[in-house]
Amino acid sequence: DADVTQTPRNRITKTGKRIMLECSQTKGHDRMYWYRQDPGLGLRLIYYSFDVKDINKGEISDGYSVSRQAQAKFSLSLESAIPNQTALYFCATGLAMPDTQYFGPGTRLTVL
């Protein structure tokens, strides 16, 4: 079984809809992250969490929210999806030092 799983793997939705992307991990890591990947821009950090009670905004948090339901679960929500949120979304878990991160397979989200 994969250590970091993401659901759904693909999603097509319409502008204005609320969307939740889910991430689960079996690695036992405290740190979890949400990134978005756009062609030519690399990965940009949306939100991160160092433990269940800790949530921090990343570089591009506007239009997104997160929930850390347990050590193993970290969800990303788009309250009202817009077309420029069309992207590949990755969840990752991580260790402190070295700051190595382990990525899920990604969710391809298309907002029409």
Place this chain on the structure above:
Amino acid sequence: GEDVEQSLFLSVREGDSSVINCTYTDSSSTYLYWYKQEPGAGLQLLTYIFSNMDMKQDQRLTVLLNKKDKHLSLRIADTQTGDSAIYFCAGAGDQGGKLIFGQGTELSVKP
């Protein structure tokens, strides 16, 4: 904050060496990382180097770090078609626990 830059494309012949370059701005990064992304997959950690090291070798991979020039490189010896992927360098930002990724270098290996 940290900024990480990479060239976008590299094409090599099978069996040649590949060198992927990266420059970064934050000299306080304790570790610098290389990740690999194969088509349709997430990122996979390849290797990392501690900032007080100049070089790290791991099988076909050699990482070189020039702190003076803030330049990081990844050399892949005897490049194979299976090495075709996007390679990302990353450094820690000004706060621990946040990686800043470059744009990624797409490596194409031709038979």
